[in-house]
Amino acid sequence: MRSCWVLFFLLLGMGALFPVEAEVYTSIHDLTAVFALERQVVTALTNYLGDMEAKITRIRRYLQEYEQVLAEGPATEEVVVERLAGNPVHAFHLMKRITVDWKHIENQAKTDYWRGVVEAMRGVGMGAMGVHLPKDEDLQGAAQALVRLHDVYNLNMTQLVRGNVWGVESAAEMSAQDCLYMGKHSFNLGMYPRAIQWFEEAYILAGLEANVTV
Known part of the structure; x- marks a missing residue:
């Protein structure tokens, strides 16, 4: 074997x-180095995925709360406004969504782990070792x-x-x-x-x- x-x-x-001009990965050492590079990429992607899932979860929760209000009855604008005005809990939740919940969504949207993925894929710290993609x-x-x-x-x-x-x-x-x-x-x-x-x-x-x- x-x-x-x-x-x-x-x-x-x-x-x-x-017949190719580029360097070919011909040794186990080369493949080991590339695998080590991929492990860095996977770690960065895992962090990025977690960040994206957290953002999606918060947005989905916001939309679900909004849909719950509409699901109580007719969804015309006039009827919904009357429903909100006639129920202090609905009014509180509306204010909370527009202030607290929206700020959380906005702040989360500003964080981005994609740069870490790009840096990992470019092999930051690996280039000095002679490892290339x-x-x-x-x-x-x-x-x-x-x-x-x-x-x-x-x-x-x-x-x-x-x-x-x-x-x-x-x-x-x-x-x-x-x-x-x-x-x-x-x-x-x-x-x-x-x-x-x-x-x-x-x-x-x-x-x-x-x-x-x-």
């Missing part, structure tokens, strides 16, 4: 297999190395797309879109029978995924 992985990185690093050419190189490996070892297609490589199960499943991408690269490499296999697998997965990814 070790020899298979060695071959994978050998294929990934052979520029003759795919992969480019499209690097993705193409990884794809072509994978289709080469599939061809050389005649790997079982069904097991491969499920992430089970050389008998080792994993969560690295491939989508219909992934298989379509691999099929295109196989075709461009002149590996037409393999391309057909990838396209057929993409078709099968597309049906299972209800055409979500294709």
Whole structure:
């Protein structure tokens, strides 16, 4: 199995297999560095998601309180005003929504964690270590190395797309879109029978995924 992985990185690093000018991620060290960078991005995205969910929750609560007033009866402006004026609790809640609740929404809207996501994605602090974000050419190189490996070892297609490589199960499943991408690269490499296999697998997965990814 070790020899298979060695071959994978050998294929990934052979520029003759795919004519690209960009630096290709050819070593485990490179992949480890990129994974460390992604962990920073995930942390920043988690913070950003939490912030956005808190904002949405507060806005949704505001709208729900407003809708509760309308749900009591006819929602014409005149009737609603009479309802608010005739109930001191409604009047209090109206003032509270426009003052306290709105200020909370406004203040939350001013906070933005997106800058942290951008900085993480740019690899702040990682650039000095010589780590750079992969480019499209690097993705193409990884794809072509994978289709080469599939061809050389005649790997079982069904097991491969499920992430089970050389008998080792994993969560690295491939989508219909992934298989379509691999099929295109196989075709461009002149590996037409393999391309057909990838396209057929993409078709099968597309049906299972209800055409979500294709």
